[in-house]
Amino acid sequence: MKRYEALANSIADGIRSGQIPIGSRLPSLRQIIAQRGVSQSTVFRAYYLLEEWGLIRAEERAGYFVTPGAAVKQVPSHHDMPLADSTKVDISDLVFSVLDAAKHPNVVPLGSAFPSPLLFPSARLLKSLTRGTRALSPWSTVVDLPPGNDHLRRQIALRYVATGVSIPPEEIVVTNGALEALNLCLMAVTRPGDVVAVESPGFYAALQAIERLDLRAVEIPVHPVTGLDLDALAAALDKHPIRACWFMTNFQNPTGVTLSDEKKKSLVDMLAARDVPLIEDDVYQELHFSRDRPLPAKAFDGNGLVMHCSSFSKTLAPGYRIGWTSAGRFADRVQRLKLMTTLSASTPAQAGIADYLEHGGFDRHLRKLHAAMQTQRAAMEAALRRYLPREVRWVTPSGGYFLWLQLPDAVDAMALHRLAIGRGISIAPGPIFSAKHAFQNCVRINFGHPWSVKIDGAIRALAEILEDPAVHASI
């Protein structure tokens, strides 16, 4: 373990044990250098790590403070959750009822899965769309069949290289958004009746895919601070004939938690030892607020077992529907499934994004996007602290645009959702993130939209609704 990691761990222990209280200010750089005899850069890195874990938060010109979320308790259902049996999934009706209710454009989109499209460079992108499409050979419709547009695949490979991961362009299959990539990967490695490990709470699309393909789910707990429970995963692998895992390693949906590099490596090693493929959903990787982009688990994969899936839908061009997978040893199979189901991704969209990646200033745009997200996160957290009861807890995420709120135990998030929709506000209630419809007192809210009086009013309204006896579960 590196020095800064050791320092971060020791401070984290202090926070978790209560020795360093919630809301307290951490020692200044100078103090801690003097106390521990470490270099300035070690302290910097350790604080970065603690911030990434959601345990501390920088406040401008005032130093680092322990976040309210640091005291987050384990999600209740984890405590006494016996090692899950595999579950036949029946989630789609629930998910669709929530999504449909939120579709009206006047609804305040706290339940949305997307950031505001106003944060994207649509004019610059249109220029690339026109230029990239004009430059296409008419024969691109034949040549760009899976695995996809060569120019785009080279640009994607270059972005991997910038994170320090080497992926040959030949391994990359372009898809209609990450959602198709994930679905094709799942189809490539399972057959009806197979068991798949997913996160709990986890992205509902994984549950929907499992339901659609007649698979069974084993839910592995995710802790909002430390992430996926690897011990629980090991036990599940022993107990069940798990054919594949579908996990989010960075800024997980809905908790926002990121696995440490160490845990990513352990995860990859554990699965390699059993020859179980990992479908890695990494759509929020580029939305990191700390300096460096987090690594994917794919970075530690020496066996071609990790199928890394991502897209430009959360960072650049939601409507273009361009995603991809680096599918390791399954790349050929994924490519064939793509040919059989949707043939190829839209060529103008592929060419436009390739042109934008080369000439449009993607990194500059991302820096602006990160800054906007952090401002919005701060505004959202301030409003939550101002309006919501003190018992509401969350972990400050260091990327993405979701907050996973733990409301008082008695709250029924589905009732909250229904009452909120009645007042023109969408939220994403906890039960849609679990095959067992657990997390009944949790909700995911979205801070991906520029702060506004309307959003502020929506948080205040949620606080009022929480006082309604109708949102308390009859337990």
Next chain:
Amino acid sequence: MKRYEALANSIADGIRSGQIPIGSRLPSLRQIIAQRGVSQSTVFRAYYLLEEWGLIRAEERAGYFVTPGAAVKQVPSHHDMPLADSTKVDISDLVFSVLDAAKHPNVVPLGSAFPSPLLFPSARLLKSLTRGTRALSPWSTVVDLPPGNDHLRRQIALRYVATGVSIPPEEIVVTNGALEALNLCLMAVTRPGDVVAVESPGFYAALQAIERLDLRAVEIPVHPVTGLDLDALAAALDKHPIRACWFMTNFQNPTGVTLSDEKKKSLVDMLAARDVPLIEDDVYQELHFSRDRPLPAKAFDGNGLVMHCSSFSKTLAPGYRIGWTSAGRFADRVQRLKLMTTLSASTPAQAGIADYLEHGGFDRHLRKLHAAMQTQRAAMEAALRRYLPREVRWVTPSGGYFLWLQLPDAVDAMALHRLAIGRGISIAPGPIFSAKHAFQNCVRINFGHPWSVKIDGAIRALAEILEDPAVHASI
């Protein structure tokens, strides 16, 4: 039966019985009006119909002649085919080996499933792409989620109206090409293990979808002149628990045959009586050479059982990947499956095609395309007659861009394919169009490319290869 149909039938009987020999000229308009006492328009219509059936062909300024294909014999495997048992399908490796071999851009694409992209108005379309995308609201990424872009769906509904079919835009779900529409429809009405009726010979993607979804196929014979064998279908429906049918009603792939309106109506009625959904693949409908666009079976559907699938990939914009389905009573289910698997079609492509349909002159482009295809068909048939042995037979199709050649019985189309690829020529061998790998002496060739010395040379080369003893099956 209308007067012109009666006339067409009586001439067809004469041709089939041999009274009117192959290659002979039909009576002139004046003669036949005098002989039969019918009006000029009746003769016109009858000749149109006979042309559509592939029995006669107009030669400029010379009149109508009986086509070589009029003598086409029933495809051998139909004769003695006992009512098929349902088949577990294993076709993908074969299909992919054929497609992969043909992917090199220098290969003469006689085996291609696409027309030449040079026949499409790419500059005009780019203008619509830019204009349509610029006009999009940034919120289109939310609003255009399935069922899809409203403007585009209204334009598609208008094209239905122009054929005399009324489809409410709400029933239309926009997809990534017709291939996704067909796959989603199949998923919407089946579960693993179910039995699906397909055509034989039929489009290999139907077989691939059945294989991928763990379904079973029952093959219904298609006659190159009269089309789908409805009696065989009725018998199969009695014998097997068929959950869905996947058929092409117009310019069927690979035979090119179009069902008469009467047969379309019988088909719809037969399936309605048993409550079996019809997935209607109608991607060649717009490529009709006679005056009127043929009706889809959907036009006769009073029960919402027909899922009509089509796209702009064969007529306008292959790379854009925009298709749709009018899925009748299954529209909601299809829409949900779309949301779960690929979320939505690319918004710029949707907006671009909507703008083009409204302002780009689609019908004018189609007329030019029809003229080009007919010229190419004539050139291809002339080359086939010039170079290939007299025993090779085909039916002249009245739309689309495929010829289905029946080679002498002893020819092994797979061997022909391998030898042809070695000389830089792709063909689509018969066995990829059947779950049982039948049609071993048939090939599909594509006349969707502007005629060229290279294509002429390829037909001559095929004739040479046919003389190679290695292409003769060891029977």
